[in-house]
Amino acid sequence: MLTWIAILILAALSTVAFLVGRRKALASAGGSSAKMHSLPGYYGTYVALWVGVPAALLLFVSIMLGGRLEHGLLTATEPAVLQQLSSEQKELFFEDAQALAEGRQLSEAIYEPDVKLALEAKANEARVYSNAFRQGTFALMGVLVLAGFLWTFPRLNKDFRARNRVEGWVDGLLLACSIVAVITTLGIILSLVWESLRFFSSVPPAEFLLGTHWSPQIGMRDDQVGSSGGFGALPLFAGTFLVMLIAMCVAGPVGLFSAIYLSEYAGPKARAVFKPLLEILAGVPTVVYGFFAALTVGPIFRQAFNSLGGLFLGGPLNELGLYLGQVQNQMALVAGFVMGIMLIPFVSSLSDDIINSVPQALRDGSYAMGATKSETVKKVVLPAALPGIAGAFLLAISRAVGETMIVTMAAGLQAKLTLNPLETVTTVTVQIVTLLTGDQEFDSPKTLAAFGLGLTLFAVTLVLNIVALRIVQKYREQYD
Amino acid sequence: MTDLPLTTTTASDRARDIRAAVESRLKIRHASERRFKLYGQLAIAIALGFLVLLLGRIVTQGASTFVVHSISVQVPLDPARIDQTELEGVNYDLMVADAVLAKLGEKDDDYGSKSEAIKDLMSPDFGFQLLNMIKADASLIGKTVTVSGPLRANADLYFKGEIKRASPEEERTLTNQQLDWLDALKSSGVVTTGFNSGFFTKSDSTEPEQAGVLGAVVGSAMMLLVTAFLAVPIGVMAAVYLEEFAPKNRWTDVIEVNINNLAAVPSIVYGLLGLGLFINTLGVPRSSPLLGGLVLALMALPTVIIATRSSLKAVPPSIREAAFGVGASRTQAVFHHVLPLAMPGVMTGSILALAHALGETAPLLMIGMVSFVPGVPTGFDQAATVLPVQVFIWENASERAFHERTAAAIMVLLVFMILMNAVAIIVRRRFERRW
Numbered sequence: 001m002l003t004w005i006a007i008l009i010l011a012a013l014s015t016v017a018f019l020v021g022r023r024k025a026l027a028s029a030g031g032s033s034a035k036m037h038s039l040p041g042y043y044g045t046y047v048a049l050w051v052g053v054p055a056a057l058l059l060f061v062s063i064m065l066g067g068r069l070e071h072g073l074l075t076a077t078e079p080a081v082l083q084q085l086s087s088e089q090k091e092l093f094f095e096d097a098q099a100l101a102e103g104r105q106l107s108e109a110i111y112e113p114d115v116k117l118a119l120e121a122k123a124n125e126a127r128v129y130s131n132a133f134r135q136g137t138f139a140l141m142g143v144l145v146l147a148g149f150l151w152t153f154p155r156l157n158k159d160f161r162a163r164n165r166v167e168g169w170v171d172g173l174l175l176a177c178s179i180v181a182v183i184t185t186l187g188i189i190l191s192l193v194w195e196s197l198r199f200f201s202s203v204p205p206a207e208f209l210l211g212t213h214w215s216p217q218i219g220m221r222d223d224q225v226g227s228s229g230g231f232g233a234l235p236l237f238a239g240t241f242l243v244m245l246i247a248m249c250v251a252g253p254v255g256l257f258s259a260i261y262l263s264e265y266a267g268p269k270a271r272a273v274f275k276p277l278l279e280i281l282a283g284v285p286t287v288v289y290g291f292f293a294a295l296t297v298g299p300i301f302r303q304a305f306n307s308l309g310g311l312f313l314g315g316p317l318n319e320l321g322l323y324l325g326q327v328q329n330q331m332a333l334v335a336g337f338v339m340g341i342m343l344i345p346f347v348s349s350l351s352d353d354i355i356n357s358v359p360q361a362l363r364d365g366s367y368a369m370g371a372t373k374s375e376t377v378k379k380v381v382l383p384a385a386l387p388g389i390a391g392a393f394l395l396a397i398s399r400a401v402g403e404t405m406i407v408t409m410a411a412g413l414q415a416k417l418t419l420n421p422l423e424t425v426t427t428v429t430v431q432i433v434t435l436l437t438g439d440q441e442f443d444s445p446k447t448l449a450a451f452g453l454g455l456t457l458f459a460v461t462l463v464l465n466i467v468a469l470r471i472v473q474k475y476r477e478q479y480d
Numbered sequence: 481m482t483d484l485p486l487t488t489t490t491a492s493d494r495a496r497d498i499r500a501a502v503e504s505r506l507k508i509r510h511a512s513e514r515r516f517k518l519y520g521q522l523a524i525a526i527a528l529g530f531l532v533l534l535l536g537r538i539v540t541q542g543a544s545t546f547v548v549h550s551i552s553v554q555v556p557l558d559p560a561r562i563d564q565t566e567l568e569g570v571n572y573d574l575m576v577a578d579a580v581l582a583k584l585g586e587k588d589d590d591y592g593s594k595s596e597a598i599k600d601l602m603s604p605d606f607g608f609q610l611l612n613m614i615k616a617d618a619s620l621i622g623k624t625v626t627v628s629g630p631l632r633a634n635a636d637l638y639f640k641g642e643i644k645r646a647s648p649e650e651e652r653t654l655t656n657q658q659l660d661w662l663d664a665l666k667s668s669g670v671v672t673t674g675f676n677s678g679f680f681t682k683s684d685s686t687e688p689e690q691a692g693v694l695g696a697v698v699g700s701a702m703m704l705l706v707t708a709f710l711a712v713p714i715g716v717m718a719a720v721y722l723e724e725f726a727p728k729n730r731w732t733d734v735i736e737v738n739i740n741n742l743a744a745v746p747s748i749v750y751g752l753l754g755l756g757l758f759i760n761t762l763g764v765p766r767s768s769p770l771l772g773g774l775v776l777a778l779m780a781l782p783t784v785i786i787a788t789r790s791s792l793k794a795v796p797p798s799i800r801e802a803a804f805g806v807g808a809s810r811t812q813a814v815f816h817h818v819l820p821l822a823m824p825g826v827m828t829g830s831i832l833a834l835a836h837a838l839g840e841t842a843p844l845l846m847i848g849m850v851s852f853v854p855g856v857p858t859g860f861d862q863a864a865t866v867l868p869v870q871v872f873i874w875e876n877a878s879e880r881a882f883h884e885r886t887a888a889a890i891m892v893l894l895v896f897m898i899l900m901n902a903v904a905i906i907v908r909r910r911f912e913r914r915w
Binding site for chain 1 (some may be wrong): 510515516517524532534537541675715717718721722734735738740741747748751756757763781809813835839844868869887890891893894
């Protein structure tokens with residue numbers, strides 16, 4: 001509430017600063033804007049920026065950090081009665097103290113009378129801190145507003161280069177916005193690397209990358225079955241690879257042939273119909289594909305394989321028949337197949353662009369020699385477009401490796417080192433989701449393993465993307 | 481030509497041979513041409529076939545959600561059965577069940593097995609309705625009130641033909657007697673068929689018949705609002721900087737490569753970023769639309785930047801030069817002339833990026849949006865769920881009745897995405913200028 005009032009006051013002060021700044025500049029030019037260096041509004045904006053922005057930034061920082069600072073101060077000294085509590089209870093105690101101070105809902109923990117007294121004492125302490133912090137912030141904001149005004153207002157006169165100063169602010173803002181993208185990358189890398197380092201301090205990287213036993217559930221008690229936990233991620237990599245391979249077997253030919261048809265055979269009318277239709281396929285959310293895989297494609301495939309297995313029963317292929325009879329809904333083939341459908345428009349639109357950028361002169365040369373259309377495509381266009389198409393396929397592979405929802409809903413959870421498409425497999429992304437949904441404790445290797453997997457995934461897709469984008473770019477330059 | 485062996489064939493003979501050879505091969509070549517073209521047509525047909533199958537399955541699975549079978553019962557509020565000192569403890573469900581049995585002309589047996597069987601057919605919501613009525617107006621006790629609402633999911637599925645009478649009794653969730661009752665209620669008009677408006681006005685629930693998408697739709701809207709307010713301004717300004725202001729040096733090259741690669745980072749990695757950075761380091765509340773919006777904004781940012789840059793590139797240099805010619809500064813030229821002209825492209829790109837963000841699920845699973853949220857979210861820092869995650873949650877539910885709701889939620893999601901795409905297309909068609 002107080003924060004909102006502060007924001008309103010700040011906005012009002014900035015407006016006032018704008019008006020007086022403009023007025024003073026106009027007055028110094030005798031009321032005629034033609035004699036001024038910049039338009040009158042720039043003078044006002046200049047003052048308003050210096051009055052409003054530093055204080056607003058301070059307010060933002062204080063909102064972001066305030067709670068943590070108070071928490072730090074509060075936990076610096078522990079009341080004596082807390083020594084009997086466990087560390088989790090202590091944490092809850094401090095949270096409740098802050099909640100009590102702010103008049104929020106307390107947790108459901110029940111405290112002994114003496115602890116309760118301590119809680120109230122702490123809550124009072126928290127009130128003192130937060131009041132002091134708030135007052136300090138507001139005072140400092142006031143100082144900044146005043147300083148900003150005194151820094152700019154006296155310098156205003158008709159020759160002051162206000163427009164250049166304001167544009168300097170605008171440039172700074174634009175630069176800051178484009179740096180957000182860099183910060184995002186840094187944030188991704190830092191958070192992945194940081195948590196992964198903690199993971200690799202308990203599980204050696206070699207075991208993680210080459211081990212074949214994956215069972216991240218660590219038991220509560222030491223004597224539980226499977227309590228040791230295994231973090232060999234090789235089965236996950238194998239599963240990811242298998243699903244990706246199946247997906248590319250579907251998306252590669254279908255996508256490439258539709259691109260060839262659209263760019264070489266289809267007339268402008270057919271193109272105008274088919275291209276947007278394919279784009280609809282690209283716009284369908286992945287969770288919808290997951291639903292489709294789990295409830296439509298999965299049962300269809302299972303029934304098909306089960307009845308196929310029924311044909312072999314009793315014959316020389318009895319073993320195979322028995323095996324096919326037991327195939328489940330969740331298998332690598334289903335996830336890979338549906339992922340392949342998802343990737344068709346991706347492959348086709350990328351390949352379409354690339355085939356279209358092959359110069360027409362190459363085709364004309366081939367036709368002049370008497371080649372048919374398909375011969376031209378096979379012998380001239382495709383070889384010329386090959387590097388670009390390879391790049392497009394690499395991008396599609398990177399998509400397939402990072403795709404999450406389809407595999408989560410249709411591939412399964414069992415980590416198996418297999419290349420059999422009818423088996424249930426699990427992938428890197430599925431495991432990240434499984435490890436991180438539900439209860440999380442941030443010290444267990446189980447949770448941190450997800451960041452190890454995430455780092456691997458990020459590194460692999462990054463390399464694929466860089467190589468693919470390089471190839472595509474090189475290819476474009478070749479024909480530009 | 482000098483070292484050709486002397487043969488008896490003349491030049492015209494040779495030409496005839498070649499022609500014969502060419503003609504004999506021409507058939508094969510044309511056949512392969514037709515084959516090749518057929519492959520292309522086949523590929524398109526396969527892709528479009530999948531599209532039709534996908535959408536068709538969703539519509540056929542989800543359409544039944546929009547029909548609901550409801551029942552309305554007059555329940556006598558017998559003062560003897562209502563302990564006024566403890567209203568919460570009264571067995572309202574039993575009273576409703578008895579009223580239904582009376583309608584059927586039956587009486588509960590001593591073990592209460594018939595009323596139990598009736599309770600299985602009714603949503604537990606009826607009891608709460610009675611409780612709330614009495615709490616609001618205690619004078620109702622002794623009178624007869626009407627409660628109405630959907631039948632329990634099982635009964636609903638029977639009317640929709642999902643549960644068949646022909647299947648063996650022990651394999652279905654409803655007994656023969658329950659089916660008889662349902663038929664009797666239906667033919668006497670107590671059970672009515674209507675449009676399932678509850679699906680749009682209720683939020684998630686553990687009971688399929690009470691579950692709706694309102695909470696998820698509101699959550700999605702709030703999250704998208706956060707995403708739009710962050711990603712669009714920051715993305716547009718970043719693009720303006722890179723396209724119009726940035727000097728060509730190593731730094732800006734780094735930023736460029738960076739943005740292109742960010743666009744291809746798997747979405748789940750953004751979820752890890754949200755977990756590691758926003759939740760653990762900055763303390764943004766878990767499962768909140770604010771957090772989801774932040775994560776999706778970072779994800780949408782590269783797309784917005786790339787779209788904005790290409791539409792800025794499409795504005796011809798003559799516009800800038802004309803602005804410079806009348807004395808505008810670079811900032812003025814860009815903000816007064818170039819950017820407004822590029823705006824249709826910027827809007828189209830941004831809307832498409834937001835539509836994509838609307839359908840994104842994976843990163844939201846990481847940041848705790850899978851939790852069960854029964855109500856409509858009240859604030860940007862409160863727990864919320866969003867449409868695609870709601871789809872994921874329902875798909876995982878074991879009750880069969882949730883499956884049709886999953887498909888229906890997908891239909892709602894697709895309708896929103898189609899609307900956004902349509903807006904993008906209209907903006908492009910109406911305002912885009914070709915230079």
